[in-house]
Amino acid sequence: MIEVKYFGAVAEKTQCEFEKVAFAEVSLQDLLRDLNEKYQFESLSFSVAVNQKIVSKAADYQLQTSDIVALLPPFAGG
Numbered sequence: 001m002i003e004v005k006y007f008g009a010v011a012e013k014t015q016c017e018f019e020k021v022a023f024a025e026v027s028l029q030d031l032l033r034d035l036n037e038k039y040q041f042e043s044l045s046f047s048v049a050v051n052q053k054i055v056s057k058a059a060d061y062q063l064q065t066s067d068i069v070a071l072l073p074p075f076a077g078g
Contacts, residue, residue, distance in 0.1 A: 001020040001021065001022055001023075001065060002020070002021045002023055002026070002031065002063055002064075002065060002067050002068075002069060003018060003019075003020050003021075003067075003068045003069070004018060004019055004020075004021055004031075004035065004068075004069045004070075004071070005017065005018045005068065005069070005070040005071070006018065006070075006071050007070065007071065007072050007073055008046075008072070008073030009044055009046075009073055010041070010044055010046050010071040010072075010073065013039055013040075013041065013044060014039050021034075023063070023065070024065060025062060025063065025064060025065070026062075026063050027060065027061065027062055027063065028048065028050065028055065028057070028059060028061040028062075028063055028069070029057070029058070029059075029060070029061075031063060031069065032048070032057060035071075045073075045074050046071045046072055046073060046074070047071075047072045047073075047074070047075070048069065048070070048071060048072070049069070049070040049072060050063065050067055050068070050069055050070075051067055051068055052068075052070075054072075
């Protein structure tokens with residue numbers, strides 16, 4: 001299972017802070033596409049982290065069963 005954690009506006013949209021997704025192996029792009037179909041993220045801006053490292057949403061990244069994917073709100077500097 002891949003654990004997906006939601007933060008900020010993404011957590012508000014999904015109405016949960018995390019969920020476990022049943023995939024043996026899946027690409028990051030496929031996972032994001034499935035989550036977008038489920039939750040309709042089209043108007044949300046977010047970054048993606050895999051195992052606490054920011055990665056590009058367009059990256060050709062193959063997820064493993066023990067990975068933790070986090071959808072993070074935009075960062076504000078100051």
